[in-house]
Amino acid sequence: MNKDLRINEEIRAREVRLVGEEGEQLGIIPIKEALSVAAEKALDLVEIAPAAKPPVCKVMDYGKYKYEQAKRDKEARKKQKVVEIKEVKLRPNIEDHDFMTKARNAQRFLGDGDKVKVTIMFRGREITHPDHGKVLCLRMAEFLSEEALVEREPKVEGRNMVMILAPTAHKHD
Structure with a gap:
């Protein structure tokens, strides 16, 4: 995944396809509504597929997501062999x-x-x-x-x- 995902107010689309925190489809809704859904759950709205029409956003804990991603990257680096x-x-x-x-x-x-x-x-x-x-x-x-x-x-x-x-x-x- 790319490092610079847009979150919350950084998302520029008028409406987004929303995916819940458990991966359930919540449909295409206006950005303001999507932001309020995320705010209600005290989570972030993260744009996971910016190229899609409309962009796909997921409700998740962005800090935790970044931490998990860093852990996966570190594991991958550990497994690769540098050929000298x-x-x-x-x-x-x-x-x-x-x-x-x-x-x-x-x-x-x-x-x-x-x-x-x-x-x-x-x-x-x-x-x-x-x-x-x-x-x-x-x-x-x-x-x-x-x-x-x-x-x-x-x-x-x-x-x-x-x-x-x-x-x-x-x-x-």
Whole structure:
């Protein structure tokens, strides 16, 4: 629902379709009458569907409604996972043992549900052999093929080659 609902005197329509506090339809009535119905029950008149003709208004406790809404929003935020991009940096002439260490780190990041950015850093004249970097990227993708999908193919950006891996959907949560 939108945050800025019009309430009570802010409602500009001449007549509204009124819904009671229990959700019962009270029909189309003039705004003054709707306001007095809400006032009698010491509740607010809240415009819940401003686009409708005539606008739909409901008799409710607006403060309580806003509180409930905030609680629902907070719950929804708690449940969502923020996907971070973790980076693993390698050099083109990396030793096997070091490669495996980096690959296991990437595996751990993917296991946590994060994306992994594999960066091959070229120094000096190493950039003249981008094929070495590509081989390394593909080797990493092959090693992580169980946990990850290649989201972005290896691509040279300046003095680096970058590839992005995303975790596969079939996780056992």
